[in-house]
Amino acid sequence: MTNFTEEQKKQETTMEKYVEVYNYTNKILDLIEKQEISTEEAEWVTRQTVDNFRDHVNPGFLSYRKSVTKDGQFAAVEWKDSGLNCFMDVNGKEYIDCLGGFGIYNVGHGHPKVKQAVFNQMNRQALHSQDLLDPLRAMLAKILADITPGDLKYAFFANSGTEAVEAALKLAKMHSDRTTFIATTRAFHGKSLGSLSGTAKGVFRKPFLPMIPGFRHVHFGDIEMMRKTMEVCAMVGEDVAAVIIEPIQGEGGVNLPPEAYLKQLRELCDQYGALLIFDEVQTGMGRTGKMFCCEHYGVVPDILCLAKAFGGGIMPAGAIVATEEVFKSFFPNPFMHTTTFGGNPLACAAAIATFNVLIEENLPARAAEMGEFMLKGLREAADEHGDKVLEIRGMGLLIGIEFHNDEIGYEVSKGLFDKGILVAGTLINAKTIRIEPPLTITIEQAERVIAEFRNVLAQIRV
Template identity: 35%
Template sequence: MSSAGPVGLLAQFPAPLKNQAPSARRGATLCRAAAARPIHVADVRSPSPPPTLALMTPQPNPQAGAAVKAADRAHVFHSWSAQELIDPLAVAGAEGSYFWDYDGRRYLDFTSGLVYTNIGYQHPKVVAAIQEQAATMTTFAPAFAVEARSEAARLIAERTPGDLDKIFFTNGGADAVEHAVRMARLHTGRPKVLAAYRSYHGGTQQAVNLTGDPRRWASDTGTAGVVHFWAPFLYRTRFHAETQEQECARALEHLETTITFEGPSTIAAIILETIPGTAGIMVPPPGYLAGVRELCDKYGIVFVLDEVMAGFGRTGTWFAADLFDVVPDLMTFAKGVNSGYVPLGGVAISPAIAETFARRPYPGGLTYSGHPLACAAAVATINVMEEEGVVTHAARLGASVVEPALRELAERHPSVGEVRGTGMFWALELVRNKETREPLVPYNAAGEANAPMLAFGAAAKANGLWPFINMNRTHVVPPCNITETEFKEGLAALDTALSVADEHTV
C-alpha cells in the first residue's frame, strides 16, 4: 500500500463547481477525476538566483551570552514550556539561512524560525525598508489611510486566489483566525465551526479550541460551537483506504455525514489548513479541497483556508490554494507575508462577506492593525520575492533537489516511514518499524518516552543543523531562498542525525 501522492510538484486540479450538490458518489467522482489529471511542474519563468550573502563571521563572546541567558531565565516567560525545564539557546545573530550563538557556533536553520523567515534573516532590502519607514512614520492608528498599509493590502490582494480583494490586518496568525471565525458567524448568523483533528490554528482562545492537537486540551473551555472531524491522511488513514482516491472520497463522505448530523443550518464555517503544517505537512489528496468547496456551497457554509504557514511561497506557489485551484471565502495569513521581521497577519475577504459589513459595522479591530512598520516590511518582502524569483526558486529546488534527496534518505534509513511535501515544505515521518508504521515515539510523548527524538535532535545540532521537530516527525522547512549548496550541507547533517534515529528502530 503506497500513500505517495502528487507531492513536490505544482499540480493543477479541477476548479470547484459552485452551486453543485456533491453526494458521496459525486465526491468519489471528483477525487477520481482529479487523481487522473496529468501532474506537471508549472511552466514558469526562470528566476534570477537568490543573492549570495557575504555571511558575517560569528565572533565568540561567551560573557555576553551568559548575561543574555541570565536575563532571559530571570524574566522571560516562554510559551508552550515548563519554565524550569527549558534551556533556551542564546542567539547572537542571524543572516540568510544561518544563525549563531555567543560561543561562535553557527547553525543552518531548517525551521525558518517557526516557518516564517521565507526570505531568510536580515535581507538588506527589507531591513532598509523598515528603517526608512521608521524614519518617516513609525506608527499610526488603523482608522486612517497610510501608504504602507494601503500598498501592502494591494500587493497581497493581487496575489490571493480568486476575488479575495479586501484585507483585514491583524498582528499574527492566531488573531487572523479569530477574526475570520467572527466574520463567518456574523455573515451567516450561525454558531458552529467545523475544524479538523491534526491541525493547528493558533494559541488564542478561539484559535486554540479550533486546533486539533494536544495544545488544545489544557484550554479546552471554549469548544461550544466547535466540532472536529477527520481530514484525509493516507499514511495513517482513519478510513481504511488503500489509495489516495479512496482516502479523498471517504473523507468527503465523512465530512458530509458530520455536517448532516450537526445540522447544516447551525454551521457557520469549515476551517482547514490548506496543507496542515505543524501537524505533519499532510498534502491533501487531489480533489479533496474542491470537494470541501462544493460541500460549503451546497449547505451555505463559509469556507476558511488557513494559509498562515503555507502561504507566501512556502509551497512553491504564492498560496497553497493555488496548487489545488480552489478559492475560499476567507483566507488567513501571517508569517511569510513579511518573513516575520515585524509581526503581521491578516484575513483576505471575499466580496460577499465584505458586503455584509458595507453598511453594518464590523465589530472587531486591533490597536496595531496594519502597523506601518509591519506593512512596510510586507511591501519590501513581496517585492523581493518577485524580483529574486523566490517563489519559483522554491518550486524548482523543491522538485529537482529537495524531494529526490529526501526520498533517497528514506530508502537508506529504516527510521523514515514517509516523505511528503512540496516546495520548501516537507516532513519526514519517523517510525520504529516501516512495516507496522509504529511512530518512533508515542503521540504527545514526553520525558523518557521522547528520548529517541531528543537524540535525533541533539545529533542534528551537533552537526550544525537546527531541526524542526514535532512528535515523531522532523520537518524540512528552510528559507524559501536557500541555495542548493546550503541545502546539501543541511542534508548531510540530517543524514547523520537519522542514523541516530535508526538505532531506535526494530
C-alpha cells in the same frame, strides 16, 4: 512622623529599584549596539538568559529546549543572523536554519530590502494616529487583492496567525446567522480561545474547556465524513457557517490532502451554503512552490488567512483576505473588529517589501525546485533506515520527516542541532520533524543538511 518615615523608606526602595533597572537596561542596550561581543560578555548573556528563563519566563522551556544542557547551566543562546539562511549563537557557532522560525523566514533572515523598507518607514513614522487614513494599509490591501486568487478583494490586518484566524471566524459569524464550524483532526489554527476551538490537539484544549460552542472536528482528508457531518448539521438545524482548514497541515505533521479533496470540499461548502476558510498562515507566501498553496489545487476560499512570512521575517504581521460578498458584513460598522497594532505602518512596509522580493527573486518557483531536490535527497538518505523513518513527505520547502516514535525524532533533531542544523518537531504530531528553511537556501547548504541527516541516522540505535 512614623508614617512619613515609612513613606520615605518606600520611596527610597523604589528609587533603588529604578537605579538597578536603569543600569541593567544600559548594559543590555550597550550589548545590542555591538556587532561583536567578548567571551566574557557572551558568558554573561548566557547566564542571564538561563537564569531569567528559569525565574521569570517559564522554567519549562529549559527542559524542553534541545539547546540546554541537562543541568541547565549552559544553553545555545541565539544572538544574530548570519546571512539569509543561517544564524549564530552568542558564542559564534553558526546554524543552518531548517526551522525558519516555524515558517517566518521565507525571504531569509534580515533580507536587506525588507529591512530597509522598515527602517525607511520608521524614520518617517513608526505607528499611526489611528484616526486618519493610513496609506500603506490601503496599498497593501490592494496588493493582496491583486495577487490572491479568484475574487478575494478586501483585507483586514492583524499581528499574528492566531489573530488572523480570530478575524476570519468573527467575519464568518457576521456573514450569516449560523454558529456551527467544522475543523479537522490534527489541525492547528492557534491558541487564543476562538482559534483554539479549531485546533485539534487535546493537550492544548483540555485545560481551557469549554471551547467556543459550535465547533466540530472531522478526519482530515475524509470527504465522506465531511459530507455526512454537513448533512447532519443541516438536518438538525445547526447549519454550518464555515469550514476552516489548512490546505496542507503544518503542525499536524506536514499532511497533504488527497488530490481531489479540496475541490470536493469547495463543492460541499457551496452546496450547503457554508464559507470555506483556508488557513495559509504556514503554507502561504511561496512556501509550497506557489505564492499560495491553494493555487496548487485550483480552489479559491471565501476567506484566506496569512501570517508568519507575511512580515518578511522582520515584523509580526497577519491578514485575512475575503470576497466582497463576505467582507461586506464589516462595512456598516468597521469597528466591529479592530486592533491597535494590526496593519501598522512598519508591518505594512515589511509585507509590501516581502511581496516585492518574492516576485523579484522568483522565490515560489525556487521553493518548488529546492523542495524537489531536498525531498529526493532526504528520501535517499533514509532508504536504509526503514526501522527509524516511517515517511518523508511535503510540497515545496515544507517537508515533514515522520519517525516510528517521538524518541527517534528527538534524537535526530538533537543530532542535527549538534552538527549546526536547526530542525524541530511539529506541535500536533511529535513524531514528525519539519524541514522548513528559508526559500533562499543554497544548493550547498541543502546538500549539507542531507549529508548530516544521513550521518545522524546511521549513528542512532533503535
